[in-house]
Amino acid sequence: MKQLESKTVLITGGSRGIGAAIAQRLAREGAQVALTYKASPEKAAEVVKAIEEQNGKATAIQADNADPQAIVNAVETTVKELGRLDILVNNAGIGVYKDINAFTVEDFDAIVAVNIRAVFMAVKAALPYLKRGSRIITIGSCQADRMPGPGGALYAMSKSALTGFTKGIARDLGPKGITANLVHPGPVDTDMNPANGPAADFQRSLMALDAFGTGDEIASLVAYLAGPESSYITGAGFLIDGGTNI
Numbered sequence: 001m002k003q004l005e006s007k008t009v010l011i012t013g014g015s016r017g018i019g020a021a022i023a024q025r026l027a028r029e030g031a032q033v034a035l036t037y038k039a040s041p042e043k044a045a046e047v048v049k050a051i052e053e054q055n056g057k058a059t060a061i062q063a064d065n066a067d068p069q070a071i072v073n074a075v076e077t078t079v080k081e082l083g084r085l086d087i088l089v090n091n092a093g094i095g096v097y098k099d100i101n102a103f104t105v106e107d108f109d110a111i112v113a114v115n116i117r118a119v120f121m122a123v124k125a126a127l128p129y130l131k132r133g134s135r136i137i138t139i140g141s142c143q144a145d146r147m148p149g150p151g152g153a154l155y156a157m158s159k160s161a162l163t164g165f166t167k168g169i170a171r172d173l174g175p176k177g178i179t180a181n182l183v184h185p186g187p188v189d190t191d192m193n194p195a196n197g198p199a200a201d202f203q204r205s206l207m208a209l210d211a212f213g214t215g216d217e218i219a220s221l222v223a224y225l226a227g228p229e230s231s232y233i234t235g236a237g238f239l240i241d242g243g244t245n246i
C-alpha cells in the first residue's frame, strides 16, 4: 500500500515550481490532490492532467492567497470535491526584493497577506476537517534564518514569522495528534528563482553543493513529513538548501 493511500492533500500554489512538484510527488504516494493557483489555469490543468495520467485524482482551484475568503473557499471546495482533508501544504508565496528605502506600505501588506495571513487562514479553515494523524506543512525559506545580501528584509520577515506560527500551532494541535512543520528551501530552480537568473551566481557562491535544488528534492522532504514515518516530528523547521546557510 502506498504511504498516502486514502489521504487528501491541499497544496496552495500547486500550478508551478515547488508546489507542482509536491502535488505530483504526493499523488505518486497515493494521495488525492487539490491544488490552488492564482493566475495560471493552464499550468494548474497540466499538473492535474499529469496526475490523472498516472491514475491519480486531482483538482485545481483558483484562489488568490491575498484574499482571505478565497483560502477558506479553497478548503471548502477541497472537502466538497474530494471528501476529506488530511494534509495541508502551505506553499504559495511571493518574493519582493528592494532596498528598505524603496519598500512601500503596499509591498508590506502584499507580502504579509500572501506569505503569512494566508497560512493562518488556511490552517483555521482546515482545522475542522483535520483528524488525528493529520499534517500541516509550510514552505518557509533558508532566508528566514540567514540573509546573505541586501533587499530581502520583507521576504525574510515573512518567512521567519512562519517559524513562530508553526511552533505555536504545534503546541495547540499536539494534543489533537496533528503535527505542524516547516520546510526551508534554499535556492530552487523555479520561475521565482531561475538557476540562470541575475542572482543565481551569487546564490551558487553561498552553497556547499554546486547547484540549485529542484522542486522534486523539496517534494521528497515534504513527502516524508506528510507520511506516517514522521509521526513524532512537530514544531520543527528543516533546512534543505545545498548548504547555503552553513
Ligand code: NDP
Pocket: 012, 013, 014, 015, 016, 017, 018, 019, 036, 037, 038, 039, 040, 041, 043, 063, 064, 065, 066, 091, 092, 093, 094, 095, 114, 139, 140, 141, 142, 184, 185, 186, 187, 188, 189, 190, 191, 192, 193
Ligand atoms: P513560483 O513563483 O515558481 O510558483 C509560485 C506558485 O505559487 C505558483 O503556483 C503560483 O500560482 C502560486 N502563487 C503565487 N502567488 C499566489 C497567490 N497570491 N495566491 C495563490 N497562489 C499564488 O515559486 P516557487 O515554486 O519558487 O516557490 C514556492 C514556495 O517556496 C514559496 O513560498 C517560496 O517563497 C518558497 N521558496 C522558494 C525558493 C526558491 O528558490 N524557488 C527558495 C525558498 C523558498 P500561479 O501559477 O497561478 O501564479
